[in-house]
Amino acid sequence: MNWKCELVMDLAPLYYDGVASRVSKRLVKKHLRECPQCRTYYKKYHPVDKVPTEVPNWDVARKVRKRRLVLWGGFLSYLSTTIVALVFWYAREQKKMKKI
């Protein structure tokens, strides 16, 4: 097994699950077509019925990312509001202290 075969076998699970990058997918696909040894290995460990042609569901990934962004936004605005409130409170306390 040369380094290309080893690399392709490392990428094979990602390719099979449809989460490999476009470049990796192309590389694995091309190599599996050309190399009978890797093709045999791939077929042995990855059932043929699930053909890795489908693209991962980017809509779900996008929704998750958006939701995460909203959560972070909410958290950061809460944090900044709290900090501003604390600064004002501290400034007011300082003024009170000076008056005494």
Ligand SMILES: [Zn+2]
């Ligand atoms: Zn190979």
